[in-house]
Amino acid sequence: MAQQGFDVVVVGAGIIGLSHALAAARRGLSVAVIDRDRQANGASIRNFGFVTVTGQRAGRTWRRALYSRDVWERVMPQTGIPLLHPDLAVIARRPQAMAVLEEFAAGEMGADCRLLSAAEIEARLPMAAPGSLGGLWSPHERRVEPRTAIPALAAWLERAHKVKFFRGTAVRGVESGVVDTTAGRIAGRHVVVCPGPDLVTLFPERHAAHKLRLCKLQMLRLAAPGWRLPAAVMGDLSLVRYEGYAAMPAAAALGEQLKTEAGDALAHGIHLIIVQSADGSLVVGDSHHYAATPDPFAPVEVERIILREARTLLALPESLPVTERWTGLYPSSPDETAFFEFAAPDVLLSQVSSGTGMSTGFALGEEGIAALLGEPDPLETTWS
Ligand SMILES: Cc1cc2nc3c(=O)[nH]c(=O)nc-3n(C[C@H](O)[C@H](O)[C@H](O)COP(=O)(O)OP(=O)(O)OC[C@H]3O[C@@H](n4cnc5c(N)ncnc54)[C@H](O)[C@@H]3O)c2cc1C
Incomplete structure (x- = not known):
């Protein structure tokens, strides 16, 4: 009974x-x-706590993200969940990446996003690594501590x-x-x-x-670098991974360029998201490995590539220690x-x-x- x-x-x-x-x-x-x-x-x-709108697959997924972001906005004050930072900055380091961002910004999902010059990236993100070509600033994102x-x-x-x-x-x-x-x-x-x-x-x-498989992701936390990010940060690798950008015609050329310049990152499904916690530490990831039953291991080599790519985006202090490592799983469908x-x-x-x-x-x-x-x-x- x-x-x-x-x-x-x-x-x-x-x-x-x-x-x-x-x-x-x-x-x-x-x-x-x-x-x-x-x-x-x-x-x-285990995730970034990154409520992402910009870059989601066009159509219903993007609409779900906009709707959910609005629910987060309403629920956060009632639950006492703090907003750690709003917004997203995508930093472009290759001309092909800038071309993807330009196409994206011109479309429906680019509404309210701003293309930025290299000087504007430097002004808004003084901690950006030298050599960016510009980027995209989106006001749609929110970051909570999951x-x-x-x-x-x-x-x-x-x-x-x-x-x-x-x-x-x-x-x-x-x-x-x-x-x-x-x-x-x-x-x-x-x-x-x-x-x-x-x-x-x-x-x-x-x-x-x-036809689900499980996806295993590697994540890490870096000690506080001494500055505060005004937004979540992503880079060129994200533009061939996040479907909203990857569907842009210019993404094919970026994919080819990345194959020769960052093939090891692509092979491990690595793209970069960097967000910041209240204590100043940075959450950095991630990789994507797919299997029916993923192994539980977190190879140092994957972490090395994640950190290398993080340093191409942000000027991280040389000896910044990794303070935490973890993996996570989610089900993944091909469709x-x-x-x-x-x-x-x-x-x-x-x-x-x-x-x-x-x-x-x-x-x-x-x-x-x-x-x-x-x-x-x-x-x-x-x-x-
Ligand atoms: C490392 C990582 C980073 C990510 N980053 C982001 C991000 O920044 N932004 C974003 O939007 N998404 C992100 N994701 C994806 C997001 O975290 C997942 O899509 C989401 O958390 C899935 O939520 P869930 O409730 O389905 O699963 P889970 O959080 O895994 O919860 C499932 C729950 O079901 C329970 N359960 C299962 N079976 C049973 C049973 N038989 N009886 C009782 N309890 C059961 C489990 O104990 C568990 O608590 C990330 C995922 C990972 C792993």
């Missing part, structure tokens, strides 16, 4: 589970969130929205109306399954149909950036199948709950 009953039971307390919990709770529904870990431990606390933001979001859902959390509780099976857990059965009129990289415990056949689908009546499987969950999760949560309740597409309206 089921132990307790809720309107909505969410499996997984990462950003995607929490986004669905928020979407359900703000409609006045009773919500439970179940997670096997005692505290947040997945991709949602390892405190995710617990703060969960605590606020519990406090302000009466969401009930079952931690240290693994879900063994899900059917319409009931979730079988290590702490007993929990009834839910609707169930949402957001298991992140666990593709085998729940609905493995559904995951298999999406879709995210999907949600009914795995059974009133049971929704919701997955971000690309590295964009912090940027698009709130929209996906709204879409998922709207689909369960038979409501129209929430992206046609604004979040309030």
